[in-house]
Amino acid sequence: MKIIEGKVIVTCPGRNFVTLKIITDEGVYGIGDATLNGRELSVVSYLEDHVIPCLIGRDPQQIEDIWQYLYRGAYWRRGPVTMSAIAAVDMALWDIKAKLAKMPLYQLLGGRCREGVMVYGHANGTTIDDTLGELDRYMSMGYKAIRLQTGVPGLKSTYGVSGDKMYYEPADGDLPTENVWSTEKYLDSVPKLFERAREKVGFGPHLLHDVHHRLTPIEAARLGKSLEPYRLFWLEDATVADNPESFRLIRQHTTTPLAVGEVFNSIHDCRTLIQEQLIDYIRCTLVHTGGITHLRRIASLADLYQVRTGCHGATDLSPVSMGAALNFDISIPNFGVQEYMRHTKETDEVFPHNYTFKNGYLMPGETPGHGVDIDEKLAAKYPYKRAFLPVNRLEDGSMTNW
Ligand code: KDG
Numbered sequence: 001m002k003i004i005e006g007k008v009i010v011t012c013p014g015r016n017f018v019t020l021k022i023i024t025d026e027g028v029y030g031i032g033d034a035t036l037n038g039r040e041l042s043v044v045s046y047l048e049d050h051v052i053p054c055l056i057g058r059d060p061q062q063i064e065d066i067w068q069y070l071y072r073g074a075y076w077r078r079g080p081v082t083m084s085a086i087a088a089v090d091m092a093l094w095d096i097k098a099k100l101a102k103m104p105l106y107q108l109l110g111g112r113c114r115e116g117v118m119v120y121g122h123a124n125g126t127t128i129d130d131t132l133g134e135l136d137r138y139m140s141m142g143y144k145a146i147r148l149q150t151g152v153p154g155l156k157s158t159y160g161v162s163g164d165k166m167y168y169e170p171a172d173g174d175l176p177t178e179n180v181w182s183t184e185k186y187l188d189s190v191p192k193l194f195e196r197a198r199e200k201v202g203f204g205p206h207l208l209h210d211v212h213h214r215l216t217p218i219e220a221a222r223l224g225k226s227l228e229p230y231r232l233f234w235l236e237d238a239t240v241a242d243n244p245e246s247f248r249l250i251r252q253h254t255t256t257p258l259a260v261g262e263v264f265n266s267i268h269d270c271r272t273l274i275q276e277q278l279i280d281y282i283r284c285t286l287v288h289t290g291g292i293t294h295l296r297r298i299a300s301l302a303d304l305y306q307v308r309t310g311c312h313g314a315t316d317l318s319p320v321s322m323g324a325a326l327n328f329d330i331s332i333p334n335f336g337v338q339e340y341m342r343h344t345k346e347t348d349e350v351f352p353h354n355y356t357f358k359n360g361y362l363m364p365g366e367t368p369g370h371g372v373d374i375d376e377k378l379a380a381k382y383p384y385k386r387a388f389l390p391v392n393r394l395e396d397g398s399m400t401n402w
């Protein structure tokens with residue numbers, strides 16, 4: 001069996017997605033997600049110019065060998081562009097293998113470890129009352145885990161608070177939008193949100209919060225400590241993890257569980273965090289971390305240290321990533337939770353898929369492969385539109401992390 005073609009499809013049904021389709025001489029094809037928000041065309045070029053030519057003629061069943069070929073063979077290791085391109089190939093090859101085996105992908109990965117994949121949704125609003133109204137709405141939809149983000153008094157906008165409540169898309173500008181940030185204002189507002197939320201709904205639902213890399217380690221420690229009475233499921237990206245040792249300080253001060261890793265692309269980014277048990281959840285995702293072949297290694301390492309997974313699943317990860325992630329999540333022992341930000345109707349139509357939501361759980365479907373396809377004709381109706389993620393400045397004008 002041979003790979004005869006690799007096609008990169010760029011489409012923008014409301015936001016940009018990059019999809020790789022690998023076609024074999026036997027007519028079986030596989031689909032992989034290659035979307036890197038705000039830097040989409042770099043991955044397109046990496047795939048078209050440097051990866052696809054090397055795939056033609058190879059046996060698509062040799063997934064591990066192809067992974068090693070692309071990783072070691074490039075000489076230049078890691079990085080989000082490289083690892084997203086490798087991930088797309090890997091996802092597509094696992095899709096092909098599962099189709100050949102006539103099995104849903106999770107069966108090939110070892111079968112089910114659980115009945116469904118618990119997901120968390122995003123309740124957000126400009127005020128605490130607004131956010132609590134959204135919390136109600138998510139609970140009535142059946143969600144068992146809900147992330148809460150609210151506007152910060154005195155700041156015009158902040159991460160995670162959306163104009164359209166259901167579909168959050170931060171990449172909103174033809175050039176990067178500039179946000180203004182104040183840690184002092186933020187640190188005052190978050191505990192109030194969780195105090196009110198627990199008063200309202202008790203300790204039934206899991207509540208989560210994303211700091212989005214904005215605090216220093218000691219500020220993050222203070223926030224974690226102040227949130228302890230509200231028993232969060234996790235506090236995400238409390239500080240940047242470029243220096244993993246920073247998490248030692250946060251850990252010394254708080255028992256609030258910590259999650260990190262949506263911007264990681266390699267097992268080496270999370271090795272120290274996992275081995276020193278500095279985190280509780282690893283957020284790496286298939287599309288940005290080298291696909292199933294690499295994420296399996298990360299999850300296995302994490303399992304040794306009682307760290308669970310919580311894969312990134314924002315809307316910039318296409319339904320292809322979601323379908324593949326659900327097959328992965330349901331088959332590994334140390335799954336924790338899966339992020340699930342719903343896609344728009346237009347996106348769902350471009351990517352027909354077989355996963356379903358019920359009572360706070362997503363279920364992968366039973367058709368062979370990872371269960372997600374692309375309607376190329378429809379995709380062609382939505383041409384690429386340049387869109388950047390925002391940048392962030394402190395009130396004095398200096399750059400900070402978005
Ligand atoms: O592309 C960036 C988004 O995926 C990110 O900002 C969303 O932090 C995020 C999350 O936890 O979903």
Ligand code: MG
Pocket residue numbers: 210212236237262
């Ligand atoms: Mg996040």
